[in-house]
Amino acid sequence: MVHKTVAGILPDEWRGFLIKHVCKVVRGGSPRPAGSPLYFDGNFLPWATVADLTNSDDMYLTTTKSMLTEAGSERTRITDPGTLMLTNSGATLGVPKISSIRCGANDGIAMLLDLDGIATEFAYYYLSSKTQYFRDVIAPGVGQPNLNTELIGDFPIPVPPLPEQKKIAQILSTWDKAITTTEQLLANSQQQKKALMQQLLTGKQRLLDQNGERFQGEWRDYHLSHVAEIIVSPVDKKSVEGEVPVELCNYTDVYYNHEITRRLNFMKATAKPAEIKKYTLQPNDVIITKDSETPGDIAVPALVSEDLNGVVCGYHLAIVRPNQAVISGAFLNYLFSMPKTRYYFFTLATGATRFGLSVGGINQAHFRFPPLEEQQKVAAVLSVADQEITALQQQLDHLKQEKKALMQQLLTGKRRVKIN
Known part of the structure; x- marks a missing residue:
């Protein structure tokens, strides 16, 4: 059975809330003036920026590119490990991340504090499924679009029973691990191909001819x-x-x-x-x-x-x-x-x-x-590398599409999970 909620039609066991009713939405703070050596480029506190949250698809923020001074830390909002963050301005708004470190957050980042009855990982996946919607519908713009705390607070979120939330997050995390593994395999294959090209296309490494002998012809x-x-x-x-x-x-x-x-x-x-x-x-x-x-x-x-x-x-x-x-x-x-x-x-x-x-x-x-026969052999070797890269890229694209479709089903209750 289903029922109508503020977050849409959901299973009877699920509830729907506005985000502001299940947590406190606050915005980060940036020391002013920006770039001042009094506050920035220190070694006291990690400094989280929008770029830190958007430079990868990882769930967790584990490091930042820059640090604040002690004086800078007094002029920002400090977040504790486990805090759910969301980019709120610019072309890359709507990207969530869970901080695994204590850090300061700039004013391009919002935080959802004191989540009530919602697993942080479940909320992360739900927000990540809405990133494009945030950009296209909630905060569109060509200048500096802004997803302010009020807009975030008024956004609905479905809330399944806590055990189901955790199971959904666990399933999606398994897909993330498969995607990460495939991304690493793809990056390794691309690097290996680059190294092969550098060696084979310059003659630094010679291949074997059809007789099993190293090519000796003059370039x-x-x-x-x-x-x-x-x-x-x-x-x-x-x-x-x-x-x-x-x-x-x-x-x-x-x-x-x-x-x-x-x-x-x-x-x-x-x-x-x-x-x-x-x-x-x-x-x-x-x-x-x-x-x-x-x-x-x-x-x-x-x-x-x-x-x-x-x-x-x-x-x-x-x-x-x-x-x-x-x-x-x-x-x-x-x-x-x-x-x-x-x-x-x-x-x-x-x-x-x-x-x-x-x-x-x-x-x-x-x-x-090199002689034509060696050219053809080099091209054949690199073609095999290309085929491997293409296969991995297709596998990665497939995994991402499958995960996206699964998220649409699991995060809306259209597909239920079994709880032990």
């Missing part, structure tokens, strides 16, 4: 123009009279895993019939970004696979079409992925506010390449 220095054709596409998504429909690829910025990455984007466009053949991608091509306002976005590479065959290259890209008798496109793609290579391309770019690579600039780039 040679080539100008890119001697081993590849450079094609800069003029095709844009704007329609011009007399052009015909094509599928166009370009890069787009995507927010993924807490950072901005560049991903290939596909769209319908038009192109002159005479240009289509020249600028159509072929398997083994490597496409790179040729201009950007950000230096780090110059020469972002992508290897053209069979499923991209026939797509037309977009305006902000250049095609590097390797001579397949000499250069492996897959090896070239990994080489271009190295930060050192990307910086090298940036030094060849021109411009003050928007940086651009010309055909001439790309042509004059030169690199050391």
Whole structure:
């Protein structure tokens, strides 16, 4: 059976309250003036900031980046271990954390003190399930959105019987441990791949050939123009009279895993019939970004696979079409992925506010390449590393989605747990 509460329709055994009726909501305090050596950069008391609460998905706050002086500790609100905290301002508001240390909290953090009949871990999971709702509905804004103590206090929270709360928190904690383990495996795989790239793409480590012998062929220095054709596409998504429909690829910025990455984007466009053949991608091509306002976005590479065959290259890209008798496109793609290579391309770019690579600039780039067979073996080894990383990333995404769906069920009573 269910009944209607301030926190929505809940099982009969559950109750619903406004947060202010089950705890005291207070805000942290920041010594003024900010940055004063009288209060900050001391060694007396850990100083918790919004960045400390939002730099990881961990449940507990175990450390802070900075410390207060003794005088600074007298001008802040000090929290005890076990305190439930919630970021309340800026773009990262609505993130909960349980402090496992005694620390001062700045005024961008709220605290829920003296929880009555609510397990801290249960409240943490419930608030974390509402982070996006806090941002989109309760405290939206483009300037400095603020989730003040009144808004927090007036927010409803479901309250199951205490044993059920603890069981729910225990189940979700198990999922968190699985997610953390997978994140660590993913980070290790990414680091191992970086180390492999540094060793294999520079010749510091040589692989075994098909006979089981270490590759011995000499690495040679080539100008890119001697081993590849450079094609800069003029095709844009704007329609011009007399052009015909094509599928166009370009890069787009995507927010993924807490950072901005560049991903290939596909769209319908038009192109002159005479240009289509020249600028159509072929398997083994490597496409790179040729201009950007950000230096780090110059020469972002992508290897053209069979499923991209026939797509037309977009305006902000250049095609590097390797001579397949000499250069492996897959090896070239990994080489271009190295930060050192990307910086090298940036030094060849021109411009003050928007940086651009010309055909001439790309042509004059030169690199050391091993014999083709070794290139192919290196690319194959790195491809296996990529497959492992992709599998772990997919596993991590799946775990997070499953946990999110489970939270929606468990924290609202739609799915009940068994209590021993």
